Amino acid sequence: MAGEEPQPDHWRASAMTVEADxxxxxxxxxxxxxxxxxxxxxxxxxxxxxxxVDQLDHSPGEGRRFRELALHLKGSTYSAYSVGGPS
Known part of the structure; x- marks a missing residue:
């Protein structure tokens, strides 16, 4: 990319909404x-x-432990309520 002229950017981002949006x-x-x-x-x-209880601190693979997953999912409800969760 070194030495190449930049190409014009025609992307309008959120300045406009098209039917596909x-x-x-x-x-x-x-x-x-x-x-x-x-x-x-x-x-x-x-x-x-x-x-x-002892199984909560183990992972079935390379990822998070079950306890970490549960706590992560518990904390994720904030996003749902911030955009209009159940009343």
Whole structure:
């Protein structure tokens, strides 16, 4: 890239909205999303409930330990409520 002339940037970022930016999201889509997230939460709760206390500080692989995952997910509810969680 050294010595190349910069190319003009025609990207408008968020200065304008085009039709492709508007993803339709109907009430049925919201119901489906809520159902899926509720089922996922139940799966996680069942999985964590099945672990002994000593298993919480182990990882099934190279990633985070179960306790770290649980605490991370617990802290992630802030994002949901900041954009309009359930009342």
């Amino acid at each position: 508007l993803a339709p999201f109907a009430p049925a889509d919201l119901d489906e999303a809520r159902g899926r997230l509720t089922r996922l939460a139940r799966i996680w709760a069942n999985r964590l409930d099945s672990l002994r």
